[in-house]
Amino acid sequence: MFLRHRICLLIAGPALLWLTWGRGPVVEEHEADDPHFTIAPERLPDRATMARYLGPFRLEGAWVMRSNNVRFFGYSSLVPMEGGRQLLAFSDSGDVLSFAPPGEPPRPGAVWPLPLRERARGKVDKDVESSTRDPVSGRYWFGLEGSNTIVRFSRAFRETGRVAPRGMAAWDTNTGAEAMARLPDGRFVVIREVTPGWSEARLHDALLFSGDPVQHPDAAPFRFDGPDNFSVVDMTVLPDGRALILMRRLLWPYPMRFAGRIVIADTARIRPGAVWHSTPLASLASILPVDNFEAITAVPAKDGRLTVWIMSDDNHMRTLQRTLLWKLSVDPAQLPWPK
Secondary structure: OOOHHHHHOOOHHHOOOOOOOOOOOOOOOOOOOOOOOOEEOOOOOOOOHHHHHOOOEEEEEEEEEEEOOOOOOOEEEEEEHHHHHHHEEEOOEEEEEEOOOOOOOOOOEEEEEEEOOOOOOOHHHHHHHEEEOOOOOEEEEEEEOOOOEEEEEOOOOEEEEEEHHHOOOOOOOOOOEEEEOOOOOEEEEEOOOOOOOOOOOEEEEEEEEEOOOOOOOOOOOEEEEEOOOOEEEEEEEEEOEEEEEEEEEEEEOEEEEEEEEEEEEHHHHHOOOOEOOOOEEEOOOOOOOOEEEEEEEEEEOOOOOOEEEEEEOOOOOOOOHHHHHEEEEHHHHHHHOOO
């Protein structure tokens, strides 16, 4: 993540030494570890205060997740399963966390490593920063930031293909495919985490694939327009084709302080070579229980509202950061249609 570069440029010390994580043996899903995690509720401000920052969203709850499992850290992407009764979280180290979110019937959690190909570069080929899933075929696609590749997996979590798109070749090691989504018509959108240079505060490089990137690697470039000086960290597509994009900014390096934004954009308005505009919806400010939020997903609820889950990446720095989980809800009729 580009965040790590910023931290290292601003401060030094043993607490922020980045380790290269070795890869353990491949573990099939049925052999996964029990993460033994706990989910404890966070204290929330009053409704009026939250409404000033969250706009159309209602914060239904916030929790801190803790575990002594050595693979429990660094979650950057979420995929809902079984209508949201189960969530899969994917980490910077190529691990999967399966858990039932609060409010759903309890079930055992599990954590296991994705069977990504072993290479000498180690973590660079396991840094999952984005993910998306086809609910019909059950296939997954993962954006590996370190190597700027997209890897496809079967429903059973077996690799079935990978590609290093030419359009992502210049996205650098830690500023790559941070957000990826499969659109309802089968096309794919990938957005780069940061803007191309320090002089550009808003426009992010992005790619539109005509289908499965493994089969259609030649993508059309466009630019995504977000709030000033915020990084793109994840996105989720709503049933009507609009997308919620999660954004993050490091405010202060030690102790770490973050701000976030949720913006909305209409995927029907993506045009090759043009700018895809977004509209701000919510400000994830320090008056709320915030951390390094990097994952977002949305699930339709029975009452017609949408349940939106967001999750933070603790960067394997448990004394400085936390793994937070938020449950938001929103009436899709209250969300604007950006132009």
